Amino acid sequence: MKLVTFLVPAYNAEPYLDKCLASLVRAGESAEIIVVDDGSTDKTPEIADEWQAKYPTLIRAVHQENGGHGEGINVGIKLATGVYFKVVDADDWLDEEALMLYIGNIKKMIDENNVADVIFTRFVFDQVSQNTQHEEGYDNVFKIRNEVHTWDKIKLWRTTQILMIHAISFRTEVLQKANFKLPKHRFYEDNVFVYLSIFHCKTVVYYPIPLYHYYVGREGQSVNLDIMAARYQQQIDNMEQIGLAYTWEQIKALPRKHKKTMIHLLILFAALTLADISFKNTKETFKHYKTYIKSFKENNPALYRKLYHRTIFVLVTIQPKPLKILFARIGYKIIYKLTKWG
Secondary structure, three states: OOOEEEEEEEOOOOOOHHHHHHHHHHHHHHEEEEEEEEOOOOOHHHHHHHHHHHOOOOEEEEEEOOOOHHHHHHHHHHHOOOOEEEEOOOOOEEOHHHHHHHHHHHHHHHHOOOOOOEEEEEEEEEEOOOOEEEEEOOOOOOOOOOOOEEHHHOOOOOOOOOOOHHHEEEEHHHHHHHOOOOOOOOOOOHHHHHHHHHOOOOEEEEEEEEEEEEEEOOOOOOOOHHHHHHOHHHHHHHHHHHHHHOOHHHHHOOOHHHHHHHHHHHHHHHHHHHHHHHHHOOHHHHHHHHHHHHHHHHHOHHHHHHHHHOOOOHHHHOOOHHHHHHHHHHHHHHHHHHOOOO
């Protein structure tokens, strides 16, 4: 039995893929590694095939026409046979010592027949331009560690605390039963993935181990401020999908801390959307933003009222446009600094 499926979406990842896969194969036969070559035009397909030939019981190389990161995840979920499913981007890697602890903890849950729906771990920002590392986690939220429990035993999330895909592993059965599809050819769809998946997770566990190394600070990276501003429509599209995924009645029916986690995610993604709009700051961008707001209000009115009028986000929405822009920019730059993205 495979304990975990590592899904590696790979598009033109030639400079990084070897390092990524070398870190994953250390998990041995406990792991299933699915590399989805997303229509790459460099040597990514050959590298994936070479690793599959070397580790045929661990690695499966899948080649597809370019569909984007989200389509890679869709394919991975469909093919996954591991108890857990974790996305590892092709330019990132996992810490060897933490990986062994992670695998051991999964085995222990299975042996005890007490398997959490979602695993949270710590993660490391590897800042390439500054040659520094910065470790992050959710120690403030999960006071109970290394034990499976329900959402009601967590503490509150900090306002600026993002649930990073890099820190999360989902139970494969939960994802496959949820049967959602991520959008093709869209950036930042990991926001959609986290939000849609968290809704279906009833039990959680936190292992405070620095498992995931996230490679940041490269030129042209998707979290670069200028690039995010240029791709503002991508985030609007994501937020529109997020806003229509579940009704307020569905979210309100969740246990209290689970519900608060969903609202926390909504606030973060709404703020991120406004920040992208604010950095672009043209008549066209705000026209698109207003269209999204109108659609949200018309198609999911109760959740719209909850998000925009009954949460902390109201402090931004009630402001005139110049202050909205200012607050969104300041807020995002604070998060950008705290997360060590830039």
